[in-house]
Every structure is written in structure tokens, then in C-alpha cells.
Amino acid sequence: MNDTTTKWKPDLYNEKHAFVYHYGEHLIKLLDPKKDERILDLGCGSGQLTFQINEFAKETIGIDQSAEMISDAKSKFPSIEFQVGNASHFKFNKKFDSIFSNATLHWVKEHKNAIQCMYENLNPNGKIVVEFGGKGNVQTIVNQLRSSLADRGYTQQSHLDVWYFPSIGEYTTELEAAGFRVVQATHYDRPTELADEHSGIKDWISMFAERFFIGVPEHHIEDIKNEVQEKMKDQCLINGKWYADYKRIRIVALKEISDTSNP
Numbered sequence: 001m002n003d004t005t006t007k008w009k010p011d012l013y014n015e016k017h018a019f020v021y022h023y024g025e026h027l028i029k030l031l032d033p034k035k036d037e038r039i040l041d042l043g044c045g046s047g048q049l050t051f052q053i054n055e056f057a058k059e060t061i062g063i064d065q066s067a068e069m070i071s072d073a074k075s076k077f078p079s080i081e082f083q084v085g086n087a088s089h090f091k092f093n094k095k096f097d098s099i100f101s102n103a104t105l106h107w108v109k110e111h112k113n114a115i116q117c118m119y120e121n122l123n124p125n126g127k128i129v130v131e132f133g134g135k136g137n138v139q140t141i142v143n144q145l146r147s148s149l150a151d152r153g154y155t156q157q158s159h160l161d162v163w164y165f166p167s168i169g170e171y172t173t174e175l176e177a178a179g180f181r182v183v184q185a186t187h188y189d190r191p192t193e194l195a196d197e198h199s200g201i202k203d204w205i206s207m208f209a210e211r212f213f214i215g216v217p218e219h220h221i222e223d224i225k226n227e228v229q230e231k232m233k234d235q236c237l238i239n240g241k242w243y244a245d246y247k248r249i250r251i252v253a254l255k256e257i258s259d260t261s262n263p
Helices: 010-016 019-031 048-054 067-076 111-120 139-151 168-178 200-208 218-231
Strands: 038-042 059-064 081-084 096-102 122-133 181-193 241-254
Touching: 019 048, 019 096, 019 122, 019 241, 038 048, 048 059, 048 067, 048 096, 059 067, 067 081, 111 122, 111 168, 139 200, 139 218, 139 241, 168 181, 168 241, 200 218, 200 241
Parallel strands: 038 059, 038 096, 059 081, 096 122
Antiparallel strands: 122 241, 181 241
């Protein structure tokens, strides 16, 4: 799931950033889909996890704001329903037993609307199982990218606010305010190995941070990517492998219907 000005590249995503959905496979175990359940994959990307969930569920629908990713998902998994949709503005006539979301909600700046949509589209006693970037996520890489942009005079680009990386307290408080009962919440470090040992950081920037280069001449873009990667060596190059400094929030929450008969 991405905002309206981020253009996703399915080929690059699947070739060098498959770790996004491979890590999400562990989240499916937490979801524990059942054969009688209807499940929404919110921010489904190319549909790999939607397909895995659908192997166990009665019905699974995937939505993503990227038309490119939805097109890729439909071509890979034609038997599953995929729709272009916005995580902060979605509504289905038939509600879901569970909502699953992996590596998506940090792209959703209207986070209160997204939480409300999840709540409203769940059946009573339904649950959400979500994981996304938390406070401090990719801070090392992004700080250097901002610095390299500013050093060349691209001040506006260096101050761009692309993601929403909340603290665990901030996000769980918003969930509770919407009516959820949070039953599990973790904020943890997850150093993530990047696919290419020669251009790992540059590829990550090309995939996830291209918005920072709007208005930057082409010859400067490559220079900036090279500089960021070079300056990341001490922190992000470990035993010849590039790592991104991921910090993730993982949450399970329930839409409980309170029993007012008990004090």
C-alpha cells in the first residue's frame, strides 16, 4: 500500500525485496486463518501472502493502493479477488472475520482513518493482525539520505515526510480509542538483510524512497544514492552483506462487543 505519489515497481520488489513478504509469512501463523473465515489482506502488494492466507481461509480479498501491484497480483493469482483500494478509506458490504496487514500501515499517514476503517469492516469479535514500521525504522538510512540531499541544496526534498512510524504506545492508544482491545503488542529491532551485496542500500532507496528525488536532476540522483550507500558502510555493511535498520511494530487486537450486564 502506498500513497498517491509513490509509484511501485513490481519487478524490483519481487526480485530484490521479497524479504517484505517472506517476513510476513511468520505473521500468517499468528493470524491462524480458518476454513470458515473471510479475511482481508490490507496492503497486499503482489499478493504472495494473500495467496498463502487463502489456502486456509474460506475467502480472502487483497487490496492495495498501487494499481501496478494489484495488476501483478491478479496475473499471479487469478483465482483470488484483488482490488485497488486505500487503507484509510475502504468499505465492504460484507464484513470480515480478520484483517491482516504486513509492511503497509507505515505508508498510511491518515492512520486514525485506517484504524476506524479496520474496526468498521470487522465482524463482532473479529481481529486484526498487523505489522509495520515503528519508531526509529530505517532511521540510519533516511537520516543520511536527508543529509546528502541537504548538502546539495535540496532542502525541500530533505524535509519530506513520507512515512508514519509511531511508537507502540501511540498506536495502541489509537486502537483502544477506536474500540479495539489490544491483546498483543511488540516493538522490536529487525535488522534486515538486503538482496544485493553490491547495491543493497541503493536498491532499497530506489524501491522505497524515490519520492525524495522529485525535482532532483538525474545526474545528482545517482550521486546521492552512491554517497548514502558509501557512508552507510560502518553501520549497515556486516560481513559483506548490507542490512537495513528495520524496527517493527506487531499487534493483535480484537473488536470485542462488551457485555453491559456485568459490572
